[in-house]
Amino acid sequence: MQSNMKKLGILGLALALMSLSWRTDFDKAVSDAKVQHKLVLLKFSGSDWCLPCIRMEKEVFNTDTFSHFAQDHLCMVNADFPRLSKHKLDKELTKQNERLAERYNKEGHFPLTLLLDADGKVLKTWDGYSGAKPEEVIQQIKAINHGM
Numbered sequence: 001m002q003s004n005m006k007k008l009g010i011l012g013l014a015l016a017l018m019s020l021s022w023r024t025d026f027d028k029a030v031s032d033a034k035v036q037h038k039l040v041l042l043k044f045s046g047s048d049w050c051l052p053c054i055r056m057e058k059e060v061f062n063t064d065t066f067s068h069f070a071q072d073h074l075c076m077v078n079a080d081f082p083r084l085s086k087h088k089l090d091k092e093l094t095k096q097n098e099r100l101a102e103r104y105n106k107e108g109h110f111p112l113t114l115l116l117d118a119d120g121k122v123l124k125t126w127d128g129y130s131g132a133k134p135e136e137v138i139q140q141i142k143a144i145n146h147g148m
Contacts, residue, residue, distance in 0.1 A: 022078035
């Protein structure tokens with residue numbers, strides 16, 4: 001009995017972490033953010049060439065601390081611009097990411113992370129990766145949205 005409970009707990013945690021994965025559909029994330037009363041975290045990354053992007057992903061976004069916070073407060077969207085052909089995105093996703101860059105990242109900065117409200121209004125911008133710890137990023141988000 002206890003073994004089954006452990007398995008269910010591990011399965012629940014795995015499902016929760018899977019739901020935290022970065023989305024690629026911006027419009028769906030914004031729609032979900034409205035319904036769920038969450039903010040949108042939009043990340044512009046070069047996942048296979050941008051070293052600061054890779055560091056920020058590993059040291060902030062992929063941590064348990066950030067994941068647990070994001071689960072309750074954020075709809076996360078990754079606008080990725082990979083360069084290697086083996087990581088090439090499909091045409092529709094590439095077009096969507098280019099439209100997002102035209103709207104939110106005209107200068108082409110990487111990494112660029114934006115906190116948006118559910119209407120797409122920019123609330124905070126992180127340009128580059130400063131080495132901030134996950135707790136610092138969370139506090140910055142909380143300072144903008146006092147209801148968290």
